Amino acid sequence: MAFRIVTTFLLLSGLLTGTFASKNPHTPICSTKTFKSLGLEGIEIKKLDVTAKHNFSTSGRNATGGVGIIPDIPGVTTPTVDICLITLTYTHPGQHDLINTYIGLPLNSKDWNSRFLMHGGGAWYSGGPSSVLTPVLLGYASSSTDGGHGASASTADWGLTSRGKTNWPALRDFSSVALSEAAVLGKLATKLYFGTKAEYSYWHGCSTGGRQGHALAQEHPELFDGIVAGAPAISWDKFATAGLWGPFVTQLLDTQPPVCVVDAFTQAAIAECDGLDGVSDGIIAYPGQCHFEASSLVGQEVNCTDPSGTITITENMAELVSALWDGPHSTNGQSLWHGFHYDSSLAYMIGTTCTSIDNCTIVPFSVSEDWVSVFLARNPSFNIDGVTRQEYDNFFQQSIDEYASVIGTSNPDLSKMKKTGTKMLAWHGMADQLVPTNGTIEYYEQTRDIDADVADYYRLFLAPGVTHCGFGSGFDPAEKVFDTMRAWVENGTVPDRLEGVAVAVGNTSATRTGWLCPYPQVFTYIGGDVNSASSFACH
Numbered sequence: 290m291a292f293r294i295v296t297t298f299l300l301l302s303g304l305l306t307g308t309f310a311s312k313n314p315h316t317p318i319c320s321t322k323t324f325k326s327l328g329l330e331g332i333e334i335k336k337l338d339v340t341a342k343h344n345f346s347t348s349g350r351n352a353t354g355g356v357g358i359i360p361d362i363p364g365v366t367t368p369t370v371d372i373c374l375i376t377l378t379y380t381h382p383g384q385h386d387l388i389n390t391y392i393g394l395p396l397n398s399k400d401w402n403s404r405f406l407m408h409g410g411g412a413w414y415s416g417g418p419s420s421v422l423t424p425v426l427l428g429y430a431s432s433s434t435d436g437g438h439g440a441s442a443s444t445a446d447w448g449l450t451s452r453g454k455t456n457w458p459a460l461r462d463f464s465s466v467a468l469s470e471a472a473v474l475g476k477l478a479t480k481l482y483f484g485t486k487a488e489y490s491y492w493h494g495c496s497t498g499g500r501q502g503h504a505l506a507q508e509h510p511e512l513f514d515g516i517v518a519g520a521p522a523i524s525w526d527k528f529a530t531a532g533l534w535g536p537f538v539t540q541l542l543d544t545q546p547p548v549c550v551v552d553a554f555t556q557a558a559i560a561e562c563d564g565l566d567g568v569s570d571g572i573i574a575y576p577g578q579c580h581f582e583a584s585s586l587v588g589q590e591v592n593c594t595d596p597s598g599t600i601t602i603t604e605n606m607a608e609l610v611s612a613l614w615d616g617p618h619s620t621n622g623q624s625l626w627h628g629f630h631y632d633s634s635l636a637y638m639i640g641t642t643c644t645s646i647d648n649c650t651i652v653p654f655s656v657s658e659d660w661v662s663v664f665l666a667r668n669p670s671f672n673i674d675g676v677t678r679q680e681y682d683n684f685f686q687q688s689i690d691e692y693a694s695v696i697g698t699s700n701p702d703l704s705k706m707k708k709t710g711t712k713m714l715a716w717h718g719m720a721d722q723l724v725p726t727n728g729t730i731e732y733y734e735q736t737r738d739i740d741a742d743v744a745d746y747y748r749l750f751l752a753p754g755v756t757h758c759g760f761g762s763g764f765d766p767a768e769k770v771f772d773t774m775r776a777w778v779e780n781g782t783v784p785d786r787l788e789g790v791a792v793a794v795g796n797t798s799a800t801r802t803g804w805l806c807p808y809p810q811v812f813t814y815i816g817g818d819v820n821s822a823s824s825f826a827c828h
Contacts (some may be wrong), residue, residue, distance in 0.1 A: 291693055299470045317398055317482045319373035327377060329470060331747045336378040341396055344369040347422040366493060373395035375420065375478060383460035390471045392432045392478045393421030402428035405476055405487035409498015412656050414440050415463055430487060432475025437462035444659040445669035453667045464696040465504040466631065467528040472512045473539030493771055495519030495758040496724065499715070504698045506713050510706035515778040516713040517770055520724050520758050523732055524699045526692045528724060532657025532686050534617040535638035536673055537681055544605040545649040548636040549593035554583055558631035567814040569760040570794045572754030574812060576630040576719060584606040613638055620678045625685050627727035632754065634722040664692065701735035703747060713747045714774045714784060718755030718768055726751065727784035733808055749808040750787045764789025786827060794819045
C-alpha cells in the first residue's frame with residue numbers, strides 16, 4: 290500500500306525535481322553551523338546530526354517502514370538523491386520522553402521546488418528517516434518524526450511507564466505533539482538552509498497518516514496549505530477498540546472459520562449486490578442498497594485449499610460475519626461503532642492460522658490487540674480470551690472516556706482551518722478492510738452540521754471497490770489525489786471530481802478511468818460503455 294502510493298507519486302505526479310526548480314540564488318551549506326539556531330520553545334535538544342549525502346539510494350534497504358519509501362523493483366534502477374539529512378533528538382523537560390525529528394533537504398538549491406511536503410505513517414509508525422527520501426527526490430523539503438518511539442519498538446515498550454500506568458506524554462507525542470513539532474522544525478530548517486521559507490506546504494498520508502492529517506487540520510492548520518488524508522483512522526478511541534469485535538464474537542460463538550469460509554461470504558454478497566449500480570464489475574457501489582443475508586449460505590459447502598478440505602457453513606459462522614457487517618454492539622443492543630461494507634475482506638479482522646480445516650486459531654488485528662492490552666487493560670500479557678460482553682462494553686466506554694481527547698482526532702469543528710485558508714482533501718475506499726468507511730462519512734457529516742459551507746475547504750471522496758489506502762476492484766485515486774490537491778491550493782481549481790483508475794471490465798490487462806464524486810454526491814452509471822469515464826456521472 291505505502292509503496293504503491295510512492296511509486297505512482299514519483300512516476301505520475303508530474304512533480305519531478307526540475308519542474309518547479311527554485312530560482313533562489315542562495316548557496317546552502319549542509320553543516321551543523323547552518324542549523325545552530327534550530328529549535329523550539331519548550332524542548333531540550335539532546336543531539337543534532339547534519340550529514341550531506343551524495344547519490345544516496347532511496348532503496349527499501351534504507352527504509353524502516355511507512356509512506357515515503359521506494360521499494361526495490363527487479364529490473365528497475367532505484368533512484369538516488371543528493372540530500373542534506375538532519376536528525377534532531379530532543380525531549381520535553383519533565384516529560385521523560387525522547388523524540389527524533391528527521392529533516393531532508395535537497396542538497397543543492399537548484400533542485401528545490403520551493404515547497405515543503407510531509408508524508409504520514411501507518412499503524413503505530415509515525416515516520417522515520419526514510420519518510421523524507423521521496424519528497425526530497427521530487428524536489429521538496431521534508432521532515433518526519435518517530436513520534437517518540439522507534440519503528441521497531443513494541444507498543445508496550447513505550448505505551449506504559451510500568452504495568453498499570455499509561456505513558457501519557459508518549460501517547461500525546463505519538464498522537465499529535467511530535468507531529469506538529471516536526472512540521473515547525475522542518476519548515477524552520479528549510480528557511481535556515483535555503484534562506485527563504487517554502488512557498489507552499491503540504492501533508493500527504495493514509496491510514497495513521499490520514500488520522501495525522503486530520504489532527505493537523507483540527508489543531509494546527511496554519512502549518513499547511515494543503516492536506517491529503519486517505520482512509521483516516523480517526524475516532525481512534527472507537528476504531529481501535531472495535532477492531533477486536535471480530536475475535537470477541539468468535540469467542541462468544543465458539544467458531545473460528547478459516548479464511549476461505551469468510552471469503553465465501555464476501556464473494557456471495559458481491560455476486561448478490563454487484564449489479565445494483567447497473568454494472569457487473571465486481572464492485573458494490575451502493576452498499577446501502579445491499580441487503581444480503583449471511584444466513585442464506587448456511588448449509589453450503591466451501592472447498593478450501595489452505596487449509597485443504599471441505600467445510601460446511603454453520604449458523605454460527607453466518608452470525609459471526611453478520612456481526613462484522615453490523616459492527617460492535619453493546620449488551621443492550623446499542624451500536625458502538627460502524628461495521629464493514631459487504632465487499633470488504635473480513636480476513637483482516639478475523640484472520641486465522643490453521644493446522645487443518647477444522648482446527649483454526651484467530652489472529653487479531655494487531656493495532657487493536659495492542660490498544661486493548663496496553664492502553665485499556667494496561668497489561669501487555671492480556672488477551673481477549675474469556676472477556677465477557679459486559680467487560681467488552683466497559684473497555685469500549687473506557688477508551689472513549691480516557692482517550693478521546695488525546696487521540697480520538699474526531700473534533701468536527703474546523704473553524705481554525707477555515708480561517709487559515711488551508712484545504713483538506715480526504716478520500717476513503719468503500720471496501721476498506723481495516724478502517725470502516727462509515728466512520729469517515731459520519732465525521733464529514735458532523736463537519737457539515739457545523740458549517741454548511743465546509744466543502745469550500747474540506748472535501749471527502751468515496752471510492753467504491755477500493756480497499757485500505759488503495760488497490761481492490763474499484764477506481765483507485767491514489768495516483769492523482771496529490772495533483773488534485775496542489776491544483777486546488779495553487780491554482781484555485783476546486784476538486785469537483787477525483788480521477789480513479791480501475792481494472793477494465795472484460796480485460797484484466799487493461800484499465801479504465803472513472804471520476805469519483807465529492808460526498809454526498811454518488812458515483813453513478815448513466816449508461817454506455819462501462820469502460821468509458823463518460824458513462825459515469827456524479828448525482
